[in-house]
Amino acid sequence: MSASNGQPLLQLKNIDTAYGPIQVHFDLNLHVHAGEIVCLLGGNASGKSTTMKVILGLVRPLRGSVLFDGRAITGLPTPQIVRLGIGSVPEARRIFAQMTVRENLLMGAYHRKDRRAIAEDYERMLTLFPRLKERLHQRGGTLSGGEQQMLAIARALMGRPRLICMDEPTMGLSPLYVDRVLGLIQQINAHGYTIFMVEQNAHLALQIAHRGYVLQNGRIVMEGNAQALLNDPEIQDAYLGEKQ
């Protein structure tokens, strides 16, 4: 997409992370340019979600730095990072179950002050997600899994982020919904949103991504263009074989 000119929007440099005595990341390096869809692939417990948490400031790395737009955001409190323009579609969606769909959507714009623009974005979401429009006053917890995923994405968009981090957005969805979510991600990206997503399903993720990284036991073992990764025999053995 729009050029690898200049500095990346997001950059992780030499990240080491640990939970107590258990080290999760070993010298992690990756970057995302504005306008890209970048996916982080890896099996269970390889440290994918932890990467998201490090970016969002939910977990503090032992070493290394996270740069957003060239600025170090390592160690900043999460709300501040969110205000800088990083939105999140968390693992397992994390919809506010007792709040209505409308309230969930508006919570996405919690950190914004521009009321008029929020109202516009809200209307836009309702056109983009007609299913949500029909369910505005229903509690978030009563939506189906696929609808919740839509809501989580819409909620993230409500924050007008410059980068959206998505943790396994297709997890637990039916094939129909998986396609819709992937299509949606491409659509959002076409609107100019930069996307960094974590996926276990390498085959699907690489179909829409521009670039990808493969994480194994906390180390990046491979990186490159989506097409190149798709054709890489090693990836095919390790990830595509079992998934498809």
Added chain:
Amino acid sequence: MESFLRTFSDQTINGLVIGNIYAFIAVGLALIFGVGNLINFAHGSVFMVGAYVGWVCMTWWNLPLAVAFVVVTLVCALVGVAIERFALYPLRGAPPIAPLLATIGVSFMIDQAVQLLFSRNPHAFPNPLIEHRFQVGGVTVGAIDLLIAGVGVAAALTLYSFLRFTRWGWALRATAQDREAALQMGVNVNAVNRMTFAIAAALGGIAGLLVGMYFNTVYPTMSFQATFKGFAAVVLGGLGNVPGAVLGGLLLGLIESYGVAIFGATYRNLFAFIILIAVLVWRPNGLFSLKPRVTQEPLTGTFIAKGRPVPTPKWLIATLIGVAFVVPILAPNPYLLQILTNAWLLGMVALSVTLVTGTAGQTSLGQAGFMAIGAYASALLVLRLGWPFELSMIAAAFISAILGTLLVFPAFRLRAAYIAIATLAIGEIVNQVILNWEGLTQGAMGIAGLPPPSLLGWQMIRPHEIYYFSLALLCLAALVQWRLVRSPLGRTWRSLREDEVAAQAFGVNLNRYKTLAFGVAAWLAGLSGAVTGHMYTYISHETFTNTTSILALTMVILGGMGNLLGAIVGAVVLTALPEVFRGLADYRYLVYGLTLLLVIRFRPQGLLGTD
């Protein structure tokens, strides 16, 4: 029939009015639990602060009632924020039981501060409203009833609108539902926490003011009762459920009101404790939940900071024991011996706590109840049946072990924080039963004229005699316990503490080992209670209160959980400290509360380390 109906409807009004106040308290507790996943033991203290601030406004400054409301709201909100900021915020990330214990420390400190400022004695609270009572369709309603109802409805509407329609209200609800997701929406959850404390404390303070006006009196012990009435109401409604808390409060008020009409006024406080335990055990999600709540983060884990016990060589322990035995010879000061005797007797209770809580991981705040059972059992055996003390003392320990275990048994399914509340309630129930079972216990009069402890005809009257006796008992208890925790039984207990589920998977019968732990602990606490009772020669339902239970736990935390020497050192330090610094004796509970706070924050493994 006519008069029955009248009484019934009057009791209903009464119950609803009191219930309204309980609802105030309960809503605050529910908010704090919802947002912070914390059971706030300091809530009743804030309630009391509200009552006293209102009293000051109206009797010292002669402010109009409306102004008093505003002042109470603001002061209490500030107190709430201060508690959050200074006692709890520094503990984020610690195991959940740590902030809970911190709130206990805070409540000790606030309660003592109020006592120091306004004395222990009750103060009359003037009723600023007209005394007239209206007759409405056969029911009498007073102006105060209407005021309480009005304030209740107004507060409920305000809170509802706040939660439903404001940005901060949304932030609060979002944080309560999913803290981490709220963070990712840009919600400053620390600020939300603090705001929640402010709201809860303001509501609690208003409740205090209303209670003061309703009963025309304010007194320092109102704090603990309020905390527990609030717990009972919250648990009835389902922890963390705000509308449930309102219903729970009203229901508790009604139950109490009818109960008092049927059984008599001295039973008033018993209902809340029984409800609390019954609901915790049989309907832990509250009465109104149809299906189990969305699972909150479980309040598992005891307050075991990882750490190693400080090495204590055998010669050091021998020296310490030696020193303890020569104290009466080197310093035959009756006052000193008295204090140390107290320390030895409380040390036995601390040993019992360190066994159930430290080794077996079941946080117990009910040891004083076991002491009371032991003391009364021994007193009655000696006075009524003419048993000799040495026999009655041993029998009392067994009675305490059996009754104590039976009482705690229904609560065995509960974990960390819940078992703490349940055991605290059990300790309180024991005292309430003592108060009300007059035929056996002489009720509020207590039992006087207990003969001093004796052994084979040797009456221990002089200070050094009882000193040696209690010291010997303590050493014996410590020795036996040391053998126990080093045995396979001890290992099984520790496996309960580390992970109940895993222990069960390895075939450990949880109930059996909890029974053993509580049985041994209640035995020891009962023995200490028996000796203490005979030493005091007088016991009543106020001799062994929850304060003693909490003190015993504080000793253990100070010394290091599960650490036997630590428990004894903790007992000596906390018993002696306020006395050594003479000036501190009046500030005893401030010292205890502060100790608890500081240890939890700066040395969670205790002085001698956990074992």
